[in-house]
Amino acid sequence: MGDVQLAWQRLVDWLETNAPTTASSVLAPAPPAAITAAEERMRVVFPVELRTWLEASGAGSDPEGGTDGVAEGVVPGNRYLLGLAAMERTYHFKMEIERDDPSDDPEFPFWHEQWIPIVSDDDACYGKFLDVRSGQIGSLGDGDAPSFGAHDSLTSLFSETVVLMEQISAGEQGATGRVQGGGLIWD
Numbered sequence: 780m781g782d783v784q785l786a787w788q789r790l791v792d793w794l795e796t797n798a799p800t801t802a803s804s805v806l807a808p809a810p811p812a813a814i815t816a817a818e819e820r821m822r823v824v825f826p827v828e829l830r831t832w833l834e835a836s837g838a839g840s841d842p843e844g845g846t847d848g849v850a851e852g853v854v855p856g857n858r859y860l861l862g863l864a865a866m867e868r869t870y871h872f873k874m875e876i877e878r879d880d881p882s883d884d885p886e887f888p889f890w891h892e893q894w895i896p897i898v899s900d901d902d903a904c905y906g907k908f909l910d911v912r913s914g915q916i917g918s919l920g921d922g923d924a925p926s927f928g929a930h931d932s933l934t935s936l937f938s939e940t941v942v943l944m945e946q947i948s949a950g951e952q953g954a955t956g957r958v959q960g961g962g963l964i965w966d
Contacts (some may be wrong), residue, residue, distance in 0.1 A: 783828045786937035794853070800961035804850045806862040809837035810920050817867045823893060826914050828933050836924045837863040849899075853905075854940050855955060855965045858900050868902050869896040887924055894925075897933070909933065 794802035808878035814833050818825055825833070836850070848868075861869060873890040882888035891910070894917065899906035904921035907929075916930035930936040944963070946954040956965040 780907065783932075783934045783937065784833050784835060784873055786934045786941065788831055789941045790853070790937050790944070791836070793941060793948070794963065797944070797948050798852075798958045798963040801852045801963040805853065806836045806848070806850055807838040808835055809833045809863045813838075813863060817863050819872055821867060821895075823870075823895065823911055823957055826909070826911055827881060828914060829895065829897075829909055829911070832933055837866075850965050852965065854898055854936065855943060856898070856905075857965050858898050858906055861897055861899055865899070866896055869899050869906075870894075889925075907936070 791802065791941070794805065807936055811830075811834060814825065838848070848862035848864035849860055850862070851857075853860040859865065868947075873894075873896065874892065877888060877890040880889075882890075886957055893911045894908040895911060896903070896906060896908045897916070898908075901955050908917050908919060908925070909915070910927070914932045915960055916932065916936050917925050917927045918929055919925045930939065938956055943955050945964075947956050947958065956963060958964070
C-alpha cells in the first residue's frame, strides 16, 4: 500500500513550489471526529489509508453544502479531489440513484455501498472512487460500467500523479499537463 502521507506530502510540496494557485485549493486536515461522523452517516468504515489522507487534507463544510470541500486540478483530469463533505454528498447522491433504479446485475452495479467517491466532475458523472473492501481505485463515467485497475490504492494514485507533475516541471516531451498563471492544468 505504501505511505499515503508521504505520497500526499510530495504532491503538495510540488504544487506549492510549481503551481501555488492550485496548491491554495488543497483542503485543511479533517478532524478525526468529523471523519467518524461521516462514516456513521454513510454506514461505511473507511480504510486506514483513506482516513490517514483525510486527516491530512479532507476538511469541508456540511455534507448538504454547495460545491465547497473540493480541491480543483490536483489530480489528472481537471476534476475535483473531494474533501470529506463532498465525498459524503456525492456518495449519498450515487446511492440514491442506485436505490431508485437498481442495477440489473448486482455483481456490476452502477454504485456500490462500499465505494467512496474521491474524484468527481461538477455533476458526479465522471470520476474515481475507492473500494473500501480492496483499497483499489476505480473509475466511473456517464453510462459506462465502473472499472478497476488504474490505481491499486490512494498512495499509488498520489505517487503516480507526482511522477506526472515532475515530468511537467522537467519540461519533458509528452508531459500530460502544464502550469499556467500558477495553476496546474492537465491536458
